[in-house]
Amino acid sequence: MGVILITPEKCTNCRSCELACSLVHEEEFNPARSRVTVLTWGREAHSVAVMCLQCEEAGCMAICPARAITEDKASGARLVNPTKCIKCQMCIHICPFGSNSYDTKGRKILKCDLCAGEPQCAKVCPSGAIVYGERSTVNVEKRQQAAGKLKAIVRGVRASCSVGVDNYCG
């Protein structure tokens, strides 16, 4: 069972994820009908991909009055059953990330289904801003980066101690 990891500082605003998503699910190129959305601050040249993170304690699942959202054990995705869904859109209101949306053209809830365990957004992302991987290993790179920074700081502190110019470390 995998998990989506989003690294906003790697996002280049290419929006390939939106295209792959709308092509796979709706057979058209249309970011407005994508389950992943890239939010952009053009002036500052910053962007962040926003999508369903398949919460363990999923509010959408808990609040759905029709019990239309269930967990897919194989992929870990919370799936909307379109035949059960009554389109009350409570799952949209409750999502803390604003990830879900309503598709006025197809008259349905747009929510990430992890493409049955092979999310196309992660596959197409050229910069690694969206990655899909095993829960235990997907964030190893981030962990190593953070550890590397700590190491550099600690080394710096030690170095300044050994020089002992101003006895900074006491």
Added chain:
Amino acid sequence: MFGWRGQLLRVNLTSGAIRKEPLEESVVQAYLGGRGLGACLHAREVPAATEPLSPANHLIFTTGPLTGTLAPNGGRYTLVAKTLPDGALSAASIGGNWGPELKYAGFDAIIFEGRAPEPVYLWITDGASDLRSAAHLSGKTVSETTDLLRRETDEKAKVCCLGPAGENGVSFSVVVSDYSSAAGGAGLGAIMAAKNLKGVAVRGTQGFRVANPGKFRDAAMNIRATMAATPLTGKGSKLYDLILVADRVEQDSRPSAGGLARPHGCFGCTTGFSSFVVDGENEETLPLAGDVRPNFVDCRWQQYGLFTDLGLEFAATKAMLAAFSKGDEADEAKLARKTAYGNGPRPCSSRQWNPFPAQPRRGGYPPTDRSGCVAGGYIVIPRLADPDGTDTARHRWLLAAAADSAGLCPFALGTLEADVVAELLSAATGIDYSPGEIMQAGERITRPANGNRG
């Protein structure tokens, strides 16, 4: 019709009349879109002797069948018009997000005719369009105009517009989309300003289909994987020093004050870099960055941002400053501002051709092909990628013309070959293109009669 939306918008600025017209299938099949389609339409409708700044000149915005698709680097659109000084037909390709948004709104192209009696902007949303007064936008910079237009129309709208440089008739003024992507090299800002057109805001939620979605996805994913794996854009490649400015800035531990902190590219950009290029000791020089060393990346970014915000073309402005500014960066910024507001050195007037051309390119590339982001220097890239010269410059030139017209960014051409373009186009349009036909389209598009003086 697949790939294309099959519809263009004809806007008569003199009368304010806006009309939707079907796209001619035989024309787009032969000329694909982009500069090919734009030049074909222009040559057909506008007499050869038309003055560039007269209302009779048309300004045409075109996309390609691959614009807005999953095809790698497929976010391009093109501006076509007769330009100064001699009225030759010119095309400038531009990135950002505006072109795809136009297709999502239902159109492949817009033709602007005539001249508006007062400054206007065009607002397009999902098949509907509206000309609105832009009197309050006069003299506003690109970022100010973009922000205001989005506030007045839709916060999600994509905007291409002029800065003060275009409005004041500077010969090297650009049209800018998404704050920083500029259609440079042909002085199109002044041409657009002569129509009293300040900008075009677009919002589209309609989407469009391709003929064979499964095949298209496979083809696009494959070529994307190849591009990601190719040393052309990877660290340690020959081109690394040359292209990956954004990456370099990211590596730089200094906080970049107002500069770019990481790569931020155009729509569909697979390569993750913006089209801002630095030249080290490499033999080829890309116009935008001819004078820059890596340590100056930050300051260059700020200069690029300032010039583009004013609507000035970067390379030409640098050349102008080299001739007229003796001072430091602050002095350069001051002179650039004066130029943009019409008080610069005398040769900057739009009545003359740009007296400050970017450094000429070496390598035998036709110097007339001036389309492209900030003067089209990207054509040197395939040559650097393939220094043995198994591809002739002409082959690359024709392929670039076809790919450009299809809606692809020629930055992708280091890896893209005619067979890939053919595969993508066939899956998108449902028309069976062979690699040979792609090259024939390139021939057709670059025919002198078809206005590729650039």
